[in-house]
């Protein structure tokens with residue numbers, strides 16, 4: 204099996220069940236509609252990519268970088284607008300100030316999020332940490348949506364940890380709707396399904 208990130212030989216094989224979620228706006232508010240994939244699928248990640256993720260904490264990964272760029276642009280644009288319109292009482296002063304705050308808050312939360320994830324994973328024994336890191340590498344490469352964003356995709360890792368977590372807790376952790384919880388547990392082979 205090839206590494207999903209670099210294409211080289213993968214030493215770590217991950218099993219995961221994809222869950223599609225669609226938000227449907229109805230008369231009673233917003234409803235969620237979920238469909239689990241046909242079966243658990245396997246993906247490969249090489250040790251090198253997992254180790255790299257552990258060293259860099261995923262900050263070099265696509266998702267974190269995109270967040271930094273997005274909030275960075277917002278922050279800078281806010282600053283530029285604030286300076287340009289300073290003291291003029293221009294109508295754009297309020298949105299400019301809001302952009303500065305939103306950008307700064309976003310940068311701080313993006314940084315904290317990846318730092319906490321790294322800390323949590325670094326505290327594990329090496330082999331376990333590598334598998335967790337491999338899953339993060341997979342998440343960074345895996346598609347996040349399909350059919351032009353109609354469906355959001357999430358991935359449930361199928362491993363010892365998942366299978367020893369109570370179904371009720373899994374539905375909370377992975378936001379699984381009660382209507383499909385049973386089907387999901389059967390598909391991942393949960394002993395309490």
Ligand SMILES: [Zn+2]
Nearest residue numbers: 206209249252
């Ligand atoms: Zn690799």
